[in-house]
Amino acid sequence: MGRWVHTWASAPQLTEPENLPPHARDGLVLAGSTLRQTVRVSAGGERLRLRFSNAFGTAPLRLAAVTVALPVDGRAGGSAVVPKTLRAVTFHGRPTASVPAGAQVVSDPLEFSLADGAVLAVTLRLAEGLDPAGVTSHPGSRTTSHLAVGDQTGRAELTGATPVEHWYLLSGVEVEASVPVLALIGDSLTDGRGSTTNHNDRWPDQLFDRLGGFAVANQAAGGNRVLNDGLGQNALARLDRDILALSGVRWLVVFEGVNDLGTAPAEDQEDVAADLIAAYEQIAVRAHAHDILVYGATLTPFGGHDYDDPAGHRESARQKINTWIRTSGTFDAVLDFDQAVRDPSNPRRLLPSYDVGDHLHLSPTGYHALANAFPAHLLKA
Structure with missing residues (x-):
């Protein structure tokens, strides 16, 4: 048994207008949208936790649903995941979480096997709109994320998704490991x-x-x-x-x-x-x-x-x-x-x-x- 360690992280930043998702630029913000992001972890483990940041938010960040899965072919940047690996993430035993402005939230531990260097797909849906001037993100993802309308957190393949070259809201992945x-x-x-x-x-x-x-x-x-x-x-x-x-x-x-x-x-x-x-x-x-x-x-x-x-x-x-x-x-x-x-x-x-x-x-x-x-x-x- 190890301890919780960060196996992936991205520095939270205030999103500049040109780096907002297309929906946000169109005035629809992120309300009700599904966002699928892939990250490559370093050390693997058998249990994981996620961290979401609202460091620069001006209103509570309301997560309506979050899932994790392994992407098809183990590749970064895709919108499709392996169906049998889809797992729901909870927060204090609940599927939802409200993150106050300036705060972050850590998910409950989840039994989920990750190999060293594996790519993890994290899919989230936001329940309520964010202030476009206060979205926390990491613009320099060098990784393609996908934004789709409605609740598609449980789908293996997103429908009608728009690619965006940034990470939003997700700030850390932890695994239980002795490294x-x-x-x-x-x-x-x-x-x-x-x-x-x-x-x-x-x-x-x-x-x-x-x-x-x-x-x-x-x-x-x-x-x-x-x-x-x-x-x-x-x-x-x-x-x-x-x-x-x-x-x-x-x-x-x-x-x-x-x-x-x-x-x-x-x-x-x-x-x-x-x-x-x-x-x-x-x-x-x-x-x-x-x-x-x-x-x-x-x-x-x-x-x-x-x-x-x-x-x-x-x-x-x-x-x-x-x-x-x-x-x-x-x-x-x-x-x-x-x-x-x-x-x-x-x-x-x-x-x-x-x-x-x-x-x-x-x-x-x-x-x-x-x-x-x-x-x-x-x-x-």
Whole structure:
């Protein structure tokens, strides 16, 4: 018998208007609709629990029905599930739940066998409308979800479904297992921009495929910053909710800061670098208080991207930060992601074969390089 650990997670964000489901954009909100989402877990188990977040809701989130199942062919992003695997999820023994604004809800434990790396389909129906300005979601799902009218939570195949490239409301899957959790806080480079939709080839996914024996809670958010809000709350503000409150966390990877550099004026880079270093220390102190080992990752190159100012102020700040990460001793270990993906002949830039094309984000091959650069001994329980 193990303990409850997060085997999948997504950082809650306030949904921007352009990322709302089509029904919400048409003024129908999500009332009475069925939403089927697929997620790829890391560590498996024989019992699971789900977490739904209303962190940014302005009204109660009312779940009318929730089911889980295994998708057809075990693939992510599909709308069809294997009928014999369909199971109803309950909350305090009831099929419904009301989640107050700003809160989350954890489902009852459910006997449901999940293999390591399996894909799980979670289908929910909302009983009442949500305020379109307060829908909690994770836009950077890199996974196709499906929205259909009416109650189709018990159907193997949705009828008249509309695909949407986001996750909504679902913020965690837990399993009962005897494994430690690797949690990650970061931006789009960990959220997986440049990875393949429905293929789960972000670098944390590829790291799990390479090593296994642990669970992964990826709490990265595209466009996120450490110091200031942007796309999602800043990392310092969300650390308690997204990392320290998770169950079973043994290690934390901090791989974030490039958006702080890129969005600050070039002439302010010296101050931004100093503030980032102070913030990294704060993250380490707060995580260490929970007996979590903290691994710091160096910032990867962005030469040729819009962040790369002609005078090189941001590059200078990146180098200053990376030197500090490597030498300060603040972190329990260093992940030298900069070294893993930079072009040896032009270290300000990504190796061309790793560059997805914008000179900032990585291709699946580049994310494979990050996964391979993670020393295996750092994930020994």
